[in-house]
Amino acid sequence: MNGTCYCFKEFSGVDCSTRTCYNSCWNHGKCVDGNCQCDDFFNTRINVNSSTYYRDYAVILYDPASACEDPVCPYNCSSNGKCTSSGCVCYPMYQGPICGETSCWNLNSCRQRGTCSNGVCTCPSYLLSPDCASQKIRQLITPNQGCNNTAPFLCNGQCGLSAGGCIDDV
16 A cells, blocks of 8 residues: 555564564563563672672563563572562562572561571570571489589589579580
8 A cells, every 4th residue: 555564563664574572572672683682680790709799789680582571580589589570579587689698677576585686686595596486405404413402403514493494505
């Protein structure tokens, strides 16, 4: 009609010779010869102790096989989070751009048994990390092994009042 070409949806241009890409690569890449070349969003990388960490950026790639629709997060969010189009969304207990760091902010403040500082629980010696949830092994207290009547029970080499058991520091 009037010398105007009407192209099939896979083609464009004046003479329909340019291959198009599905959904314009979802605005996460560019179309080259009918194939999406997805944008890279790797911004700042730092190398610490031979491991690569990502800092202050949503670090996301897009999968060319999905025409740049599906996000691909580095290290699969360390298996500690969900990959979204805005980066890793970390599961409780994890933090950081790739969810590779443990966090106590979501641990109910170290289960009210320890202190949370810089995302890490510091637990009393009788509790186990990372969230101060588990007690160390209890040992039976034996009465009158060199202790006097005011503190008749022996626990970890020290005399005390409790007969119910003591926490082993080992």
